[in-house]
Amino acid sequence: MGPAGPLFSSAQIGNSGAMTMRESRGRNADLIVRARRMYTVDRAFGRAEALAVKDGRILAVGSRAEIENYFSAPRHLDLGDACAYPGFMDPHCHFLSYGFVLQRPWLADTSSWEEAVALMAASEIPPSGWIQGRGWDQNRWKKKDFPDRSLLDRAFPRTPAIAIRIDGHAAVANAPALAAAGLDARSRVEGGMVLLRDGLPTGLLLDNAVDLVRAAIPAPSESEMRQALLKAQASCLSLGLTSVSNAGTELREVLAMERAHEEGSLDIRIYAMLAPSAENIETLARRGPLAKDRLTARSFKMYADGALGSRGALLLEDYADDPGNRGLQTLEEGELDRICGIARGCGYQMNVHAIGDGAARLVLEAYGRHLEPGNDLRWRIEHAQLLTDEDLERIARLRIVPSIQAVHAVSDMAWTESRLGPGRMYRSHRYRDLLEHCGWLANGSDFPIEKADPLRGFRAAAFRKDDEGRPEGGWSSDQAMERVDALKAMTIWAARANFEEGSRGSLEAGKWADIVALDRDLVEDGEDSLWDATVQATIVGGKILHRI
Numbered sequence: 001m002g003p004a005g006p007l008f009s010s011a012q013i014g015n016s017g018a019m020t021m022r023e024s025r026g027r028n029a030d031l032i033v034r035a036r037r038m039y040t041v042d043r044a045f046g047r048a049e050a051l052a053v054k055d056g057r058i059l060a061v062g063s064r065a066e067i068e069n070y071f072s073a074p075r076h077l078d079l080g081d082a083c084a085y086p087g088f089m090d091p092h093c094h095f096l097s098y099g100f101v102l103q104r105p106w107l108a109d110t111s112s113w114e115e116a117v118a119l120m121a122a123s124e125i126p127p128s129g130w131i132q133g134r135g136w137d138q139n140r141w142k143k144k145d146f147p148d149r150s151l152l153d154r155a156f157p158r159t160p161a162i163a164i165r166i167d168g169h170a171a172v173a174n175a176p177a178l179a180a181a182g183l184d185a186r187s188r189v190e191g192g193m194v195l196l197r198d199g200l201p202t203g204l205l206l207d208n209a210v211d212l213v214r215a216a217i218p219a220p221s222e223s224e225m226r227q228a229l230l231k232a233q234a235s236c237l238s239l240g241l242t243s244v245s246n247a248g249t250e251l252r253e254v255l256a257m258e259r260a261h262e263e264g265s266l267d268i269r270i271y272a273m274l275a276p277s278a279e280n281i282e283t284l285a286r287r288g289p290l291a292k293d294r295l296t297a298r299s300f301k302m303y304a305d306g307a308l309g310s311r312g313a314l315l316l317e318d319y320a321d322d323p324g325n326r327g328l329q330t331l332e333e334g335e336l337d338r339i340c341g342i343a344r345g346c347g348y349q350m351n352v353h354a355i356g357d358g359a360a361r362l363v364l365e366a367y368g369r370h371l372e373p374g375n376d377l378r379w380r381i382e383h384a385q386l387l388t389d390e391d392l393e394r395i396a397r398l399r400i401v402p403s404i405q406a407v408h409a410v411s412d413m414a415w416t417e418s419r420l421g422p423g424r425m426y427r428s429h430r431y432r433d434l435l436e437h438c439g440w441l442a443n444g445s446d447f448p449i450e451k452a453d454p455l456r457g458f459r460a461a462a463f464r465k466d467d468e469g470r471p472e473g474g475w476s477s478d479q480a481m482e483r484v485d486a487l488k489a490m491t492i493w494a495a496r497a498n499f500e501e502g503s504r505g506s507l508e509a510g511k512w513a514d515i516v517a518l519d520r521d522l523v524e525d526g527e528d529s530l531w532d533a534t535v536q537a538t539i540v541g542g543k544i545l546h547r548i
């Protein structure tokens with residue numbers, strides 16, 4: 001628990017303390033917000049009761065009496081018994097795909113492949129002409145074998161259909177989908193796989209082979225994209241998210257976000273991590289960072305490997321449950337080096353997905369060729385799920401930012417040991433070690449791979465427990481963080497991972513009034529009570545966008 005800071009410090013009201021307070025007597029604000037308690041998440045981890053907002057930014061934070069004596073405002077928001085925090089940020093998610101997922105068959109809650117296919121068969125054929133299901137996970141089914149296309153072929157003899165695994169790194173495609181992507185028994189895919197049985201594709205695809213099918217699907221129209229964006233936004237705001245980092249953004253997607261920003265319908269703040277395509281580099285990156293109130297683009301997102309669940313994560317040694325297999329390397333080192341060089345030249349950050357310890361090694365070696373120790377370029381390693389001691393040290397030395405998803409630890413806990421064997425378990429999901437080495441880190445969810453609810457990530461980080469509060473005592477609980485650190489990882493540190501700590505991530509004068517209120521005190525309430533915490537209000541730039 002952090003120290004209780006002064007209610008009304010000079011730093012919060014202005015630089016000259018009492019002087020500023022006197023001058024500001026009777027000052028006009030647009031909005032005054034009150035709550036039982038506000039966690040400012042500033043340097044002192046202070047507590048307050050009220051804040052005043054003007055033109056979307058925080059004017060001052062203090063006690064109820066202080067704020068109400070010094071400011072008058074036409075609007076008051078009394079959050080009653082709720083606790084307020086800086087708006088939650090998700091530093092790594094797939095915001096737009098979440099918007100599409102919300103409109104397509106969602107397969108995560110199925111208990112068998114039969115049920116997943118039935119759900120897809122019951123859905124309407126969208127304008128693209130493709131049926132796209134998402135979210136299956138054979139580990140959650142009674143029968144844990146990977147599925148094949150036979151049922152999908154029967155349900156959709158002529159319509160192309162693809163069912164993507166929860167992690168996005170594996171999929172089952174039916175015969176028309178394979179044909180559309182030009183995949184057959186002879187296909188050899190670099191960084192991916194087309195699985196065969198009796199000389200024929202089973203329909204199961206891994207990593208870059210999944211991307212080949214995705215590439216064959218007609219791009220969504222502008223209005224479909226806008227609809228997806230608005231749907232994702234509404235859902236995220238209701239969950240207390242005020243800022244999201246979209247991992248891997250195409251140019252047309254950035255343009256759709258920019259249009260929404262211009263027409264005033266973009267309420268949430270987006271940090272768009274760009275796919276390093278030629279058009280993104282030429283059209284956006286070469287002009288330097290793009291920074292608007294609600295839309296920032298200043299980084300490249302790449303993938304170095306697949307995921308642990310589908311044994312696509314690149315390991316330094318063989319999978320314990322699949323000897324001879326070390327996973328997939330999904331990019332070439334030369335290409336990674338080229339993009340790192342472009343990023344440095346444009347003032348861009350690198351965000352590279354590396355789940356396996358082999359992928360982490362590859363990425364850190366590449367970063368090491370471009371970064372000097374002590375730099376403040378904040379290049380990030382996304383996921384960082386498996387790390388050797390040596391690479392943990394290297395991350396700290398090169399000042400690389402761990403962009404983790406604590407919630408993956410509890411999603412992976414049931415089968416991590418079978419993938420790695422007991423001898424390598426110390427390398428897995430070691431978030432507290434990362435925090436201790438680096439001093440800070442960012443915690444996101446990777447939604448829609450996980451649910452978008454940021455409180456799941458908070459609980460996984462602080463308690464290493466799943467949605468049911470299991471296991472008792474937490475999974476490898478020596479890697480749990482303090483609650484205060486888990487809160488910072490989704491606010492001020494998440495902002496810092498985006499170079500945005502000057503304008504958001506804490507409740508301080510001058511920053512955007514991005515606020516979330518919960519009916520629970522994340523720092524002080526009993527652990528068990530945090531499982532039914534609900535969002536009471538979400539405010540972005542002083543605008544109340546969700547309220548119950």
Ligand SMILES: [Zn+2]
Nearest residue numbers: 092093247446
């Ligand atoms: Zn991701």
